[in-house]
Amino acid sequence: MEHLFSYYTQVIFLSFIIINHLFEVYLSRRQVTALERHRTEVPQEFASNISLADHQRAIAYATAKLRLGQWKLFWEAGLLLYWFPLRGAEKLYVALPFVDLHKEVAFLIAFTAVQMLINLPWAIYGTFVLEERFGFNRLTPRLFIIDRLKGLALGALFGIPLLYTLFYIFVTTGPWWWVVAFLVLTGFQLFLVWLYPTVIAPLFNKFTPLEGEELKDKIEALVQRAGFNAREVFVMDASRRSSHGNAYFTGFGKTKRVVFFDTLLRDLKVGEVLAILAHELGHMKLRHIPKSLITSLMLSFLGFWLMGTLAQQNWFYAGHFIRAVSPGVLFLLFSQALSVYTFWPTPLGAWISRRREFEADAFAAKEARPEDLISGLLKLYRENASPVVTDRLYSHFYHSHPPALERIRRLELFIKGETRKGLP
Numbered sequence: 525m526e527h528l529f530s531y532y533t534q535v536i537f538l539s540f541i542i543i544n545h546l547f548e549v550y551l552s553r554r555q556v557t558a559l560e561r562h563r564t565e566v567p568q569e570f571a572s573n574i575s576l577a578d579h580q581r582a583i584a585y586a587t588a589k590l591r592l593g594q595w596k597l598f599w600e601a602g603l604l605l606y607w608f609p610l611r612g613a614e615k616l617y618v619a620l621p622f623v624d625l626h627k628e629v630a631f632l633i634a635f636t637a638v639q640m641l642i643n644l645p646w647a648i649y650g651t652f653v654l655e656e657r658f659g660f661n662r663l664t665p666r667l668f669i670i671d672r673l674k675g676l677a678l679g680a681l682f683g684i685p686l687l688y689t690l691f692y693i694f695v696t697t698g699p700w701w702w703v704v705a706f707l708v709l710t711g712f713q714l715f716l717v718w719l720y721p722t723v724i725a726p727l728f729n730k731f732t733p734l735e736g737e738e739l740k741d742k743i744e745a746l747v748q749r750a751g752f753n754a755r756e757v758f759v760m761d762a763s764r765r766s767s768h769g770n771a772y773f774t775g776f777g778k779t780k781r782v783v784f785f786d787t788l789l790r791d792l793k794v795g796e797v798l799a800i801l802a803h804e805l806g807h808m809k810l811r812h813i814p815k816s817l818i819t820s821l822m823l824s825f826l827g828f829w830l831m832g833t834l835a836q837q838n839w840f841y842a843g844h845f846i847r848a849v850s851p852g853v854l855f856l857l858f859s860q861a862l863s864v865y866t867f868w869p870t871p872l873g874a875w876i877s878r879r880r881e882f883e884a885d886a887f888a889a890k891e892a893r894p895e896d897l898i899s900g901l902l903k904l905y906r907e908n909a910s911p912v913v914t915d916r917l918y919s920h921f922y923h924s925h926p927p928a929l930e931r932i933r934r935l936e937l938f939i940k941g942e943t944r945k946g947l948p
């Protein structure tokens with residue numbers, strides 16, 4: 525019976541790897557086709573803001589990324605096949621000359637290190653060839669290496685003690701270990717979210733308060749009206765690494781803040797900065813960070829419960845092609861192998877995220893001028909060479925932001941005064 529179970533799991537797992545891969549390539553090709561179809565003409569709604577040359581550059585850039593992405597999908601499917609069905613992970617586990625908890629920790633470190641090394645060429649190519657070709661890259665090889673080393677050091681500093689703690693809990697706590705492990709990991713994650721804006725992000729970038737003669741008063745008025753503190757608005761020197769522009773909100777409690785990329789500010793008029801700031805403040809006002817934290821905590825609880833249930837089931841390990849029953853293997857399976865099953869609900873998460881963008885837009889339309897948000901957004905699209913057209917199915921799966929056209933149509937309703945909440 526046990527044997528039959530693991531056999532069926534193997535068949536299902538293997539089928540998922542292959543089906544997911546084919547489906548993702550299919551989505552990517554659909555997107556390439558949709559972009560090609562619009563190559564000769566800027567959609568009418570954007571014609572006054574985006575030139576044909578900018579439009580075609582955006583399509584060429586997106587297509588180049590998609591084509592690289594297709595090779596990467598192929599590579600990643602190959603890796604999954606290597607690690608699991610071809611038993612690469614099992615061989616790695618057996619080969620490590622450690623015992624007890626050290627072996628479990630070493631296994632996850634070794635796996636992560638190998639993955640990072642063999643994926644490095646993709647990052648190098650993406651940055652120094654693709655981004656470079658389209659004029660976005662500002663990273664020097666030196667800074668690229670320094671960034672990686674800092675990332676590694678942080679990963680080791682936080683990751684290794686965390687792994688020891690989790691495995692210690694696993695072997696000492698009995699059948700309810702997963703509840704304790706969940707609580708410890710949750711506390712740790714909250715700590716990181718809180719720490720990130722003020723301690724971790726500044727290791728990579730400089731943050732200065734957003735200032736400027738004309739801007740300052742208006743920003744202060746807007747920020748106070750929305751119930752925040754003007755000291756929570758920062759500019760980040762993103763131009764050190766790339767000329768892509770953006771803005772984001774992060775942290776909670778005392779560390780929450782809105783961050784503008786300096787690359788974005790250069791291109792925007794005062795009104796557009798205010799409108800985009802209002803959008804980000806909308807995310808904070810509508811509590812989007814705590815809401816996503818709660819969702820991810822519930823999912824994580826479910827994951828730990830499942831871990832607790834499957835931890836001693838031999839068929840589960842054998843079903844994913846590793847015969848060793850150990851906490852390190854269990855964590856690896858949950859962090860790597862099981863993503864093939866969780867791929868399918870991803871459109872749901874993307875849908876929630878797109879709804880929140882609409883909510884933040886609606887907030888911005890009330891606190892600032894919707895016309896300014898539209899022109900600011902279109903500048904973002906243009907400067908980042910993001911195409912304003914997309915394939916619908918592709919967008920449903922991958923896009924955390926609604927298609928440009930939908931966002932702008934809703935904002936136009938505000939201008940005409942035809943909606944109360946941005947939901948026509």
Ligand SMILES: [Zn+2]
Nearest residue numbers: 803807881884
């Ligand atoms: Zn947003």
